[in-house]
Amino acid sequence: MENQFIKFAIENGVGKIALNRPEVLNSFNKGMAMEVQQALDICNDDATIRAVYLTGEGRAFCAGQDLAEATADDAPDIGYIVEHHYNPIVKKIRNIEKPVICAVNGVAAGAGANLAYCCDIIYAGKSASFIQSFCKIGLIPDTGGTFFLPRLAGFQRASAMMLLGDKISAEQALNFGMIYKFCEDDKLQEEAYALAVHLATQPTKGLGLTKRLLNLSVFNSLEDQLDLERDLQAEAFKTNDNKEGIAAFLEKRKPVFKGE
Numbered sequence: 001m002e003n004q005f006i007k008f009a010i011e012n013g014v015g016k017i018a019l020n021r022p023e024v025l026n027s028f029n030k031g032m033a034m035e036v037q038q039a040l041d042i043c044n045d046d047a048t049i050r051a052v053y054l055t056g057e058g059r060a061f062c063a064g065q066d067l068a069e070a071t072a073d074d075a076p077d078i079g080y081i082v083e084h085h086y087n088p089i090v091k092k093i094r095n096i097e098k099p100v101i102c103a104v105n106g107v108a109a110g111a112g113a114n115l116a117y118c119c120d121i122i123y124a125g126k127s128a129s130f131i132q133s134f135c136k137i138g139l140i141p142d143t144g145g146t147f148f149l150p151r152l153a154g155f156q157r158a159s160a161m162m163l164l165g166d167k168i169s170a171e172q173a174l175n176f177g178m179i180y181k182f183c184e185d186d187k188l189q190e191e192a193y194a195l196a197v198h199l200a201t202q203p204t205k206g207l208g209l210t211k212r213l214l215n216l217s218v219f220n221s222l223e224d225q226l227d228l229e230r231d232l233q234a235e236a237f238k239t240n241d242n243k244e245g246i247a248a249f250l251e252k253r254k255p256v257f258k259g260e
Helices: 030-045 078-095 111-117 133-137 145-153 155-164 170-175 185-199 204-217 222-237 240-250
Strands: 006-011 014-019 051-056 060-062 100-104 107-109 121-125 129-131 167-169 181-183
Touching: 006 030, 014 030, 014 185, 030 078, 051 060, 051 185, 060 111, 078 111, 078 204, 100 111, 100 185, 107 111, 111 129, 111 145, 121 170, 121 185, 133 155, 145 155, 167 170, 170 181, 181 185, 204 222, 204 240
Parallel strands: 014 051, 051 100, 060 107, 100 121, 107 129, 121 181
Antiparallel strands: 006 014, 129 167
16 A cells, blocks of 8 residues: 555554654645545454554644645535545544554644544653644534543533633643543653554454444443443354463463454
8 A cells, every 4th residue: 555645554463554744744635534544444454453553753643634725726615524534534443343542742633633532542742732723713623523522521621622722731631531641752652552562462353342332332321231241242252362361361371362
C-alpha cells in the first residue's frame, strides 16, 4: 500500500498508522482520510495484525479538518466530508475487533481530538493538548465527539469544552478520564508502542469480544448486556487462546497466545 498522506507499516503484529502532513499539523484532507480508511481495512482483514497503533508525525497529532480544502470553490458540502471522510474512520476503529492504541503527540484539535477519543486506549505526551475548536468557527463537534466525550469526561465537562473551546492539557485530560496515561514527550512513542506490541501478543479473539461488549453496553439494558456476556463468554471459551491460557495457568508457565 503506497501512501502520500500517512505512513503505514506492519511490525511485531501491530499495524502502525501515522498521520503524515506535519507541515499543516496533520490536518485532514480527502487523501489522508481515504488512506486512513484503507489502512484500517488492512488491519481488520490481516490476521497477522493483532493491534493497531495510531499517532501523528511531527509536533502535532491532528489539527482537524484542513479548512483550505473545505472552503475551496470546488469543495463538496461539509456534510459530505463528515459522512465520507470522518464517519467511516470512527466506525472502522470501533468495529475492528482488535485493540486500537492512540498516541497523541502535541495538539489534538477538532476532529483530531475526537478521532483520539474513539480509540480504545489513549496515551498522550506531556505537552499534548485537546481542543474542541468547532465553536471558534461556528461549527458543531463531529467525528463522534458528541458521543464519546460526554461518556469519557462527563456531561458537564464535555458541554463546557464544546461550548467554550478551552484547551485541555494532558494532565487535565487524565484527571477528567479522557485518556489512559500521559508521559514525557520523548518517551511517548516508545511507551505507547510497547503497549501496542504487548496487546498484539494477547488473546486477540477475547479482546475483540470485550470490545464488542463495550460498544453495545452503551445501548443495552442490564438484562440484554448480561445475556450478551453469557453468549460471548461461551464463544470466548471455545477459542484456542482460552485453551492455551488455561493450560499455561495449570502448568504454571507463561501463555503463548496466537490470536485464534
